[in-house]
Amino acid sequence: MRKTKLLRITTVPMSLNILLTNQMRFMEKKGFEVLAVSSKGPEIDKIVKREGVRYFTVPFSRKISPITDFYCLLKLIFLILKKKPDMVHTHTPKAGLIGMLASKICGVKYRFHTVAGLPFMTSKGLKRKLLILIEKLTYWSSNYVLPNSESMRGVILEYKLVDTNKIKIIGFGSSNGIDLDEFNPQALKSKITNKILNKINHSKDKKYLLFVGRVVKDKGVTELVDAFINLEKRFENYTLLIVGPIENIRKEEGIPLHILDEIENNPRIMALGWSDDVKYYLDIADFLIHPSYREGFPNVLLQAGAMGCPIICSDIPGNIDMVEHKITGLLFKSEDTRDLQNKLEFAFHNRDKMIIYANNFLDIVKKKFNRETVQQELYNFYIQKLNE
Secondary structure, rough: OOOOOEEEOOOHHHHHHHHHOOOOHHHHHOOEEEEEEEEEOOOOHHHHHHHHHHEEEOOOOOOOOOOHHHHHHHHHHHHHHHOOEEEEEEEEEEHHHHHHHHHHHHHEEEHHOOOOOOOHOOOHHHHHHHHHHHHHHHHHHHEEEEOOHHHHHHHHHHHOOOOHHHEEOOOOOOOOOOOOOOHHHHOOOHHHHHHHHHHHOOOOEEEEEEEEEEEEEHHHHHHHHHHHHHOOOOOOOOOEOOOOOOEEOOOOHHHHHHHHHHHHHOEEEEEEOOOHHHHHHHHHOOOEEEEOOOOOOOOOHHHHHHHHHEEEEOOOHHHOOOOOOOEEEEEEOOOOOHHHHHHHHHHHOHHHHHHHHHHHHHHHHHHHEEEEHHHHHHHHHHHHHHHO
């Protein structure tokens, strides 16, 4: 019997590698033949080895680039016509637009797009209108739109991007859940822990704030660094750890020069670059700070929850689906340095309460967001649609 052929598409391979870890392998084990598509990148060999899938590259660009985008559309159309997938499932905005359009043009019967963030929410003027139009075109080209959180679903409906009957949330949300065997303090290797402790010159007399993500404007780095600077004289035992690449590829994503200067030169701020060992930093940190302006259903919050690391995050869609203020963490008003500063002060003075919040969130993560459960829910959705 011929296997159902599933084509998974993301803009860059990092998304398949990190956001959808082991999901394609899960579907392969369930009887699907899975093909993966993204732009080129160093993660591809690792993905192919881990997931056991065939991989194809299309030169997607995250920037708005009509000529490149049209070329990618044509290349993807030819790929779809050649490989004849039964089902196309896209993830990330540019892959969603081009992947859904190409699969609709080619007559693919089952077309699904996961929404894990809405770029227009942090844009203005003509660019905002263009990005809204792109979302509408992506959703029009799909059979089902799969927002990965209830609040994201609410935003989609608020802006009338698609009819309600085309929206489906898989399980309780999340694109891929969390591997509770991996993100488990008991599973950490002491050799790696000691290596990181040495790297940050760890001291038991210090407390550590942790930021994980791309160092760009939309991740709220400016507000975080400003709040930290405002507090550092009164809380001299705190250090800010920044785990993620510093990116200034696009002008609108850049952060102010004075913030970059603080990151590079402030002795109590450590820019550690990209790391595959986030779980170790979460185990070391006293608090995770997640000040992003827009999200879908951020994995780092699930990771922090599984590791028992207390959370302080912005009150945006995605975050608010997981963190309930003073129940499972602290929420502050997005893009508000003063409010973030106030919440940091609360956390510094109420460490016992923060641990209670973290334990509450750990219980929720275990009950609702175990990776295998989330993947099974997605598989059930695929099978339901195939049988209709």
